[in-house]
Amino acid sequence: AKPGTEHGPDALREGGLIKKLMGLGLDVHDYGDVGTPSHEDDHHFDLPVKNPKHVATASENIAADVYNVIKSGRTCLALGGDHSMAIGSIFGHSLAEPEHVVVWVDAHADINTPLTSSSGNMHGMPLSFLVKELQPYISKLPGFEFIKPCLSAKNIAYIGLRDVDPGERYIIEKLGIQSFSMSEVDRHGIKDVVEKAMHYLDPEGVKPIHLSFDIDALDPSLAPSTGTPVPGGLSIREGNYICEELAATGRLTCVDIAEVNPSLGNERDNLITVNSALSIITHCFGGRRQG
Numbered sequence: 001a002k003p004g005t006e007h008g009p010d011a012l013r014e015g016g017l018i019k020k021l022m023g024l025g026l027d028v029h030d031y032g033d034v035g036t037p038s039h040e041d042d043h044h045f046d047l048p049v050k051n052p053k054h055v056a057t058a059s060e061n062i063a064a065d066v067y068n069v070i071k072s073g074r075t076c077l078a079l080g081g082d083h084s085m086a087i088g089s090i091f092g093h094s095l096a097e098p099e100h101v102v103v104w105v106d107a108h109a110d111i112n113t114p115l116t117s118s119s120g121n122m123h124g125m126p127l128s129f130l131v132k133e134l135q136p137y138i139s140k141l142p143g144f145e146f147i148k149p150c151l152s153a154k155n156i157a158y159i160g161l162r163d164v165d166p167g168e169r170y171i172i173e174k175l176g177i178q179s180f181s182m183s184e185v186d187r188h189g190i191k192d193v194v195e196k197a198m199h200y201l202d203p204e205g206v207k208p209i210h211l212s213f214d215i216d217a218l219d220p221s222l223a224p225s226t227g228t229p230v231p232g233g234l235s236i237r238e239g240n241y242i243c244e245e246l247a248a249t250g251r252l253t254c255v256d257i258a259e260v261n262p263s264l265g266n267e268r269d270n271l272i273t274v275n276s277a278l279s280i281i282t283h284c285f286g287g288r289r290q291g
């Protein structure tokens with residue numbers, strides 16, 4: 001929600017993203033930045049939702065691009081931008097692969113509806129626009145008509161939650177969304193959490209996977225340049241492990257990296273955050289710690 005995430009993609013490019021991916025022997029194509037024209041007087045007539053038209057336009061453009069990348073047989077890496085980017089990336093992914101499941105790695109649940117959100121920031125709402133069971137409770141926002149809810153609660157698993165709003169907790173419990181908070185990560189360890197999540201989402205091991213990775217899932221010491229840091233996050237080892245395991249399925253089809261905000265913190269904070277994000281990305285695309 002804080003300005004600055006629009007510089008995320010360039011910070012990752014400047015950090016050597018393309019070279020690192022090519023170093024993994026991958027055929028890398030940079031599709032460039034998604035058009036996100038901002039609108040003046042961008043507010044909703046009576047809902048406390050911030051810049052909905054901007055998010056709607058961006059989401060439609062993201063969905064089209066993600067769909068095209070996946071339809072061309074490539075794995076899509078979508079760089080944010082705040083986490084509202086997942087509205088478009090998950091919708092676009094579902095147009096290409098309707099059966100995909102979602103692993104949402106985040107300190108936050110990002111499933112507030114426009115009415116349960118206390119901030120009005122759309123980065124806290126993306127999943128609410130996509131989950132079929134929630135549609136009766138979602139106010140129709142102008143510009144979002146293109147979205148067909150494409151996920152059922154059973155297609156989502158959270159890893160890393162540690163700052164969930166009361167309204168979100170109600171939704172998660174009511175819909176029975178599988179969630180592995182930092183308590184579960186501490187109690188069971190990351191290996192069990194990833195195993196449990198994947199067995200729950202896709203016991204036959206056949207479905208395409210959408211990993212939506214919010215950099216604030218990592219501990220703030222690893223990702224200080226982000227808008228809503230929450231202490232007690234994932235270690236880089238845990239983050240890398242999640243990515244290695246999902247990559248090892250061979251079915252990781254779309255990866256979001258959200259909430260890298262180079263405008264926050266100092267140079268060192270930016271470097272630390274970008275390097276953590278690059279580490280997460282390379283471990284999604286074949287990088288393994290044993291080489």
Ligand SMILES: N[C@](CCCC[B-](O)(O)O)(CCN1CCCCC1)C(=O)O
Binds near residue numbers: 121227
């Ligand atoms: N749930 C929050 C944070 C959303 C973070 C988005 B993410 O995950 O993409 O970074 C927080 C609302 N919270 C309410 C109590 C006071 C502090 C803010 C919201 O604004 O909805």
Ligand SMILES: [Mn+2]
Binds near residue numbers: 227228259
């Ligand atoms: Mn944000």
Ligand SMILES: [Mn+2]
Binds near residue numbers: 108123258259
């Ligand atoms: Mn998020």
Ligand SMILES: [Mn+2]
Binds near residue numbers: 217228259
């Ligand atoms: Mn978050």
